[in-house]
Amino acid sequence: MKISINADYMLRAVFELAQSKSDKPIPISQIAKSQHIPSKFLEKLFRRLKQYDIVKAIKGKNGGYFLKHKPEEITMHQIIQAAEGQVKIHNCLERSKETTCRNIDNCIFREFWHKFNIHIDEFLKSYTLNDFLTSK
Amino acid sequence: MKISINADYMLRAVFELAQSKSDKPIPISQIAKSQHIPSKFLEKLFRRLKQYDIVKAIKGKNGGYFLKHKPEEITMHQIIQAAEGQVKIHNCLERSKETTCRNIDNCIFREFWHKFNIHIDEFLKSYTLNDFLTSK
DNA sequence: TTAAAACATACTAATTTAGTAGGAATTTGT
DNA sequence: ACAAATTCCTACTAAATTAGTATGTTTTAA
Numbered sequence: 001m002k003i004s005i006n007a008d009y010m011l012r013a014v015f016e017l018a019q020s021k022s023d024k025p026i027p028i029s030q031i032a033k034s035q036h037i038p039s040k041f042l043e044k045l046f047r048r049l050k051q052y053d054i055v056k057a058i059k060g061k062n063g064g065y066f067l068k069h070k071p072e073e074i075t076m077h078q079i080i081q082a083a084e085g086q087v088k089i090h091n092c093l094e095r096s097k098e099t100t101c102r103n104i105d106n107c108i109f110r111e112f113w114h115k116f117n118i119h120i121d122e123f124l125k126s127y128t129l130n131d132f133l134t135s136k
Numbered sequence: 137m138k139i140s141i142n143a144d145y146m147l148r149a150v151f152e153l154a155q156s157k158s159d160k161p162i163p164i165s166q167i168a169k170s171q172h173i174p175s176k177f178l179e180k181l182f183r184r185l186k187q188y189d190i191v192k193a194i195k196g197k198n199g200g201y202f203l204k205h206k207p208e209e210i211t212m213h214q215i216i217q218a219a220e221g222q223v224k225i226h227n228c229l230e231r232s233k234e235t236t237c238r239n240i241d242n243c244i245f246r247e248f249w250h251k252f253n254i255h256i257d258e259f260l261k262s263y264t265l266n267d268f269l270t271s272k
Numbered sequence: 273t274t275a276a277a278a279c280a281t282a283c284t285a286a287t288t289t290a291g292t293a294g295g296a297a298t299t300t301g302t
Numbered sequence: 303a304c305a306a307a308t309t310c311c312t313a314c315t316a317a318a319t320t321a322g323t324a325t326g327t328t329t330t331a332a
Binding site: 001002003004008011012015076080084087088089090091108109112113116119120123124127131132 | 137138139140144147148151212216220223224225226227244245248249252255256259260263267268
């Protein structure tokens with residue numbers, strides 16, 4: 001029930017892109033420095049952000065990253081999902097994984113976990129990057 | 137963002153107490169067996185449940201555990217809290233711990249995490265053990 | 273052609289989670 | 303009185319996850 005540091009790093013990194021007024025891409029080195037995140041580690045996180053369609057990369061010298069969408073189109077849910085993979089609160093809710101539950105079919109708690117998960121998702125979807133920009 | 141196995145174990149164990157019609161305390165060995173949880177491990181979890189005032193213990197032969205309160209008075213929040221300690225979604229929200237955030241005082245995201253936490257807590261408080269008993 | 277950037281993969285360290293071992297203390301039934 | 307079944311206690315270990323490094327290759331602008 002903890003948010004990983006990854007999610008925190010990614011959120012702050014993406015927020016920095018959102019804040020940028022520049023028309024040039026922002027390199028990882030710059031974000032790593034201003035957010036005190038190990039640069040090589042942040043690289044890896046950006047690749048995840050790219051996979052999840054949140055940022056786009058410009059390669060080569062003077063390259064870097066842009067947001068791929070407008071801040072108001074990027075939800076917290078997307079960012080946290082990029083950081084942690086599909087956000088499933090309980091193994092019960094993931095197909096492939098072994099559940100700790102033996103009586104899978106009529107597990108009494110499964111519906112509860114499912115509702116809990118929906119509750120969380122909806123909260124996360126209700127916030128976009130823009131909410132943080134304007135709050136400043 | 138995952139519920140620990142502990143929480144799952146504890147929930148199922150406590151549910152089994154709630155279901156019991158007997159006026160005798162239920163020993164750990166019995167629950168361990170029916171729920172396929174290592175007995176010694178479950179012992180430890182029960183001590184946590186006791187600390188958090190969810191169950192009461194009867195020592196000695198023919199001893200075991202009872203729920204300390206009525207099922208409708210025991211919330212999911214209490215159980216998960218017993219399992220995972222204070223449920224804080226982000227280190228930002230815990231006093232003592234070092235935050236990853238450098239600008240602690242005016243961190244833009246803190247309020248978001250806080251609201252998220254409240255959202256989760258309220259959901260968990262809205263369910264009691266009784267909800268699972270009756271659904272059966 | 274050099275420098276600065278993204279991209280890729282494999283490794284390591286640190287931390288957390290899950291589980292075990294080996295008992296001591298308590299209580300009941302015989 | 304004593305054996306058995308129980309909770310209670312502490313320390314240890316194993317497994318898994320998370321966080322971070324190392325060592326590059328590839329791409330592109332100046």
